[in-house]
Amino acid sequence: xxxxxxDYAATTPLDPAVINCMNxxxxxxxxxxxxxxxxxxxxxxxxxxxxxxxxxxxxxQPKEILFTSGGTESDxxxxxxxxxxxxxxxxxxxxTRLEHPAVLETCKYLETTGFDITYLDVDTEGxxxxxxxxxxxxxxxxxxxxxxxxxxxGVLFPVREIGEIIQQRNILFHSDGVQAFGKLHIDVTDLxxxxxxxxxxxxxGPKGIGALYIRSGSKLEKIFHGGAQESGRRAGTENxxxxxxxxxxxxxxxxxxxxxxxxxxxRDLLEKKLRExxxxxxxxxxxxxxxYSHSNIFFPNISGENLLMKLDMNGIAVSxxxxxxxxxxxxxxxxxAMGLSAERITNSVRISLGRFTTQEEIEFTLEKxxxxxNRENTRVTHDPR
Numbered sequence: 001x002x003x004x005x006x007d008y009a010a011t012t013p014l015d016p017a018v019i020n021c022m023n024x025x026x027x028x029x030x031x032x033x034x035x036x037x038x039x040x041x042x043x044x045x046x047x048x049x050x051x052x053x054x055x056x057x058x059x060x061q062p063k064e065i066l067f068t069s070g071g072t073e074s075d076x077x078x079x080x081x082x083x084x085x086x087x088x089x090x091x092x093x094x095x096t097r098l099e100h101p102a103v104l105e106t107c108k109y110l111e112t113t114g115f116d117i118t119y120l121d122v123d124t125e126g127x128x129x130x131x132x133x134x135x136x137x138x139x140x141x142x143x144x145x146x147x148x149x150x151x152x153x154g155v156l157f158p159v160r161e162i163g164e165i166i167q168q169r170n171i172l173f174h175s176d177g178v179q180a181f182g183k184l185h186i187d188v189t190d191l192x193x194x195x196x197x198x199x200x201x202x203x204x205g206p207k208g209i210g211a212l213y214i215r216s217g218s219k220l221e222k223i224f225h226g227g228a229q230e231s232g233r234r235a236g237t238e239n240x241x242x243x244x245x246x247x248x249x250x251x252x253x254x255x256x257x258x259x260x261x262x263x264x265x266x267r268d269l270l271e272k273k274l275r276e277x278x279x280x281x282x283x284x285x286x287x288x289x290x291x292y293s294h295s296n297i298f299f300p301n302i303s304g305e306n307l308l309m310k311l312d313m314n315g316i317a318v319s320x321x322x323x324x325x326x327x328x329x330x331x332x333x334x335x336x337a338m339g340l341s342a343e344r345i346t347n348s349v350r351i352s353l354g355r356f357t358t359q360e361e362i363e364f365t366l367e368k369x370x371x372x373x374n375r376e377n378t379r380v381t382h383d384p385r
Contacts (some may be wrong), residue, residue: 004316004361008354009151009179009294014245015204015255021248022206025241033238034229043240050247057250058177058196059187060213066230067243070210071178074197075102075145077212077223077234078174082143082195083110085221086172090140096120096128096157097337098150100176102197104333107145116140126155126285126338134165143172148180152321152334152350153285154294156184163192172218178202178210182253183260183291194218200242203256204355205249209242256355263353264292266362270351271295273366279373284335284348295351296335299369301376304349314368318351 005013029046031039048062055062068074083093095107097119107117118136122128128146137144144166149156159175166173174195177186182203188196196213200206214220214233226235274281274297284296299307304320311318321332335345351365 004365006351006353006357006361006365007317007319008357009154009202009350009352010319011201011207012204012354013356014206015249015252017252018205018245018248022241022245025244029240029244033240034227043238046240046244046247047238050243050250053247053250054198054211055213057186057253058181058198058213059189061216063231064214064216066212066214066233067238067246068210068212068234069208070201071100071176071197071199072102072210074178074199074210074212075100075176076106078195078197078220079103079106079110079143079145080223081220082172082174082218083113083115085219086142087115089170090138090142091115092118092138092140093143093145094118094120094133094136094141095145096122096147098122098126098128098155098334099145099147100151100178101333103145103147103176120146122337124339125288126150126153126334127288128157130158130161130165133162137166137169137171141169141171143174145174145176147176148184148186149291150285150334151179152294152332153288153296153338154179154291154352155285155288156180156290159191159193167192180291182256183293188213188215195220200246200249203249203253206242206245209239209246211246259355260292263355263357266357266359267292267295267353269359270353270362270366271297274369277370277373281373282344284338284340284344293353295353296348297351298340298344298348299373299376300343300347302372303346307347307349307372310372311365311368316365316368318349320349 029043031043033040033044033047051062051065055065111117120132146157146162148159163173172194175193176197178197178199181198194215199210222233224235229235271283280300282298308320331345
């Protein structure tokens with residue numbers, strides 16, 4: 001059975017260099033980083049090396065990088081930490097309806113503790129109105145959280161413009177950069193960000209490790225209590241192999257940057273050939289600026305779940321949306337927020353490409369998709385009902 005992986009937005013395979021790095025660290029760097037002896041200090045040096053690599057990748061200082069267990073914890077730490085630390089100034093937070101569940105569910109929790117959340121709408125292409133955001137800000141606003149790129153459609157948000165708007169208003173600005181990191185050039189100073197969430201497993205690094213950028217001077221309450229790890233900001237013994245693997249994955253990002261044009265060409269080929277089938281296939285968010293690796297596609301006459309299973313039987317892996325929401329049996333909150341029809345929401349799948357995607361794989365996928373589309377169109381045409 002051919003096995004074709006087209007779900008890079010959910011997670012990525014480990015880079016071979018990351019595997020080698022982590023194997024070495026697991027075997028030879030087992031000392032507790034908090035220990036003062038040589039074993040501990042060797043482990044600590046790995047953490048600081050990775051911290052420096054990640055900081056350099058986003059234009060930050062090493063001391064501004066806090067290691068977490070992944071994007072979800074980073075988002076929780078940013079939102080809850082900022083809300084609690086700044087509640088004496090106000091209890092209003094602004095975000096969008098298209099955010100990852102790690103942000104939306106955290107905002108719902110904060111609502112139960114007395115915070116007022118404004119959820120900004122988007123248009124049918126997934127674009128956010130800057131004017132709407134400006135109007136939503138009040139004297140009570142302490143935090144704005146807007147993702148860099150949407151994980152389902154790949155649509156980019158105007159983070160730089162938002163940063164310019166709120167920079168002079170004494171409001172913390174957070175962005176979930178998990179999906180964009182490694183695909184876009186990110187400079188936290190240029191974007192005027194105070195907080196940025198990152199995760200290793202989207203950039204060919206290990207799962208279970210992420211980072212939160214915290215601009216120096218930002219007021220943030222810690223939510224983990226215990227030891228003095230991470231300069232007292234997050235208690236718990238550090239996962240040295242995972243942190244080192246994260247650092248190595250960042251080091252390998254240069255390889256991915258060289259692949260951007262090739263991956264985009266494959267994504268564009270996929271969409272072009274599908275539109276040529278003339279079967280009413282539509283690309284969600286196609287008129288917006290998108291990540292080069294994402295394609296969210298509506299297929300008439302067949303549900304996304306059904307199409308996913310048919311492709312999986314042919315050894316092709318795609319998804320119907322966010323992997324973190326796939327078990328909820330609820331329609332995509334992203335496509336719903338875009339105001340798309342129920343049919344378009346239900347019959348859409350996400351295909352995401354990555355470093356190891358080949359043209360042969362895309363051509364095989366197109367062949368199987370054409371077969372499914374033609375079969376379903378024929379079935380609908382001859383349906384006796």
